[in-house]
Amino acid sequence: MIRIAIAEDNEDFIKSTEKIIRQFYQGKNTQISIEMFTNSEMLYFDLDEHKKYDLYLLDIDMPKVNGMQLARKIRSYDMESHIIFLTSHLKYSVIGYEYRIFRYIPKQSAEEKLIPALESVTQEIMLREGGSYVITTNSKYMKVPYGEMVYIYKDGKNSVLICDTNTYKVRKSLKQVYDEIDSKQFIFVERGYIVNIIKISKIIGSEVYLINGEVLHVGGSYLKEVKMKISEFWR
Secondary structure (H helix, E strand, O other): OEEEEEEOOOHHHHHHHHHHHHHHHOOOOOOEEEEEEOOHHHHHHHHHOOOOOOEEEEEOOOOOOOHHHHHHHHHOOOOOOEEEEEEOOHHHHOHHHHHOOOEEEEHHHHHHHHHHHHHHHHHHHHHHHOOEEEEEOOOOEEEEEHHHEEEEEEEOOEEEEEEOOOEEEEOOOHHHHHHHHOOOOEEEEEOOEEEEHHHEEEEEOOEEEEOOOOEEEOOOOOHHHHHHHHHHHHO
């Protein structure tokens, strides 16, 4: 189930946006739920209670609580959800960079631009939810979902998996773990570090910033390929 919130004070526009979304997901065998907020304060109250959605479509210019304020509140406790701004003012795109905005869509071309954005969002959500790495030892067998894995690093003869809420150590080389994962969403950023692309919030210079607040250095020989793969994935 993909949970979607739309905050827009224009009632006609919010209804037309909902229609586009429902038509897109019809026949895709994907369940969705949509909550619509013509009063942005109501969504802000939900966020105060840490209610989470997978996708937020926010108008920037709204009375009382605007889209930037909503994005700030969302990112204060949730770095993984997707935020799309539906706006007439693309000048805000630089300001919104720190909130990891997935896309800016001009209202006048919403019908044309929203479908490709939904395609990309859905692909990322499916990637986050799909696939698992299996850890086996003499005493345990467990699956670690790819979506929970942030990065993996080498520790002597072991590989350490840093996840959202746990850390796991396996007695395998980093290359062996990478081959077993077999997923394009994981990339080497250094000889001793593998990162899950969906956990990267931004890259500045030779450093990748992860959604858990950690910053990892990208080796010089890896930098060009890392930037290319991140750019391709985000596109």
